Amino acid sequence: MSTPDQAGDAERTAAPLAELPSVVRRAEEFAARRRGVLRTYFYNHPRIMDVVVVLVYLLVSSGVFAGDRPGMNVRAHVVMVAASAIVLMFRRDKPLAVLAILSLFEVINIAMVPNTGNIGVSLWFALYSVAVAYRALISFALSVLCSVPLILYTLFVYRLPPELLLPDGPSAAQTSLITAIIMVLANIIAAGIGASVRSGRAHETELRQWAVRNAELASVAERNRIAREMHDVVAHSLTVMVALSDGAAVVVRRDPAQAGEVLGQLSQTGRTALADMRRVLGVLRADGGSQRSPQPLQADMGALVEGFRQAGLPITFSQAGPAVPEDPALALTVYRIVQESLTNVLRYGAAVSRVNAALEYDAGLGVLVITVTNDGHATLDGSIGTGRGIVGMRERAGIFAGTVDAGPLASGGWQVRAVLYPAQGPE
Secondary structure, three states, rough: OOOHHHHHHHHHOOOOOOOOOHHHHHHHHHHOOOOOOOOHHHOHHHHHHHHHHHHHHHHHHHHHHOOOOOOOHHHHHHHHHHHHHHOOOOOOOOOHHHHHHHHHHHHHHHHHHHOOOOOOOOHHHHHHHHHHHHHHHHHHHHHHOOOHHHHHHHHHHHHOHHHHHHOOOHHHHHHHHHHHHHHHHHHHHHHHHHHHHHHHHHHHHHHHHHHHHHHHHHHHHHHHHHHHHHHHHHHHHHHHHHHHHHHHHHHOOOHHHHHHHHHHHHHHHHHHHHHHHHHHHHHOOOOOOOOOOOOOOOHHHHHHHHHHHOOOOEEEEEEEEEOOOOOHHHHHHHHHHHHHHHHHHHHHHHEOOOEEEEEEEEEOOOOOEEEEOOOOOOOOOOOOOOHHHHHHHHHHHOOOOOEEEEEEEOOEEEEEEEEEOHOOOOO
């Protein structure tokens, strides 16, 4: 059986993220709009609702005094109505106990005041409370069960006064049977209304839990994205900086001027890496929403290729087909896949004499193909890699329903081939 604490449990087990309270608040606001102003007020003030229920019961029960009923014991009726009203005040806390007590009171009431007109009214409110607190199977079974004493009394004990029968109407036995059927249906309807309210509250609880889980998953996805960005920035920049420093060490005695240029490029690469890291880490700041895309645009592809040339890679870059759709997420994906592929060549490749990077976009098929090949062979030291680079490329390609294949070529060398579908990217 669902309880109101389930949503709270989901919230407590979620990561302590700043956005979760606002998510829960929005879910509550949505539920409040769904309930309306009046129902929301009573939902937030349950004890006032209990008082209203008692007042409605007293109003309905007092209507029997308006007419002159033969054999009406007013004093006994008032005592039973007052006792039932007191018991109804506890229907929210002890619904089953209240239902049992009121079922007994109804039998006593109809025995002491045979001609009362409020038979079973108190049971309606009690059955509603039971249906709100318990499963439908239990509440509907109890609605039939608590009707049995009244039905037996009405059919086999109670005798309707002849003066209350219509000349051309149903007989006393038929009237008793109709009364019994109406009592059963009224109790079932009361339980049905409570079951409907219970279902609505369960839906609101599930909505709140879903909102909390969705916020948690979104935050995890954002942190994974940040982790990928950090990997790309650090791996690329440090790899290029190591290659530049090694090159500077080789040429410093032979050509100091060229060594100075290499060191300048090394310094610039370090500054760029620091700037990228600041922007990436800025996403983690509570006030860091001003620039949530530290990612370079596709227009930076030339600078990316030139940076690797400075680091010693013999790169040729080509682009075929029409212009790629202007989508920042797509541009970032293309940039990072090319960057990671070239970084891997620089880190792991040996005796590389040719590196080709190519973009080919087929607008008719909606396919963008990224290919990076080289003619080198892998280094013997494979311990410097973690495997995160290729995993990250595949995750990025998956955003656009794409795939990434990486492996050796039959003619020697290595190839990375990514196939993206820009039209199937994130909305």
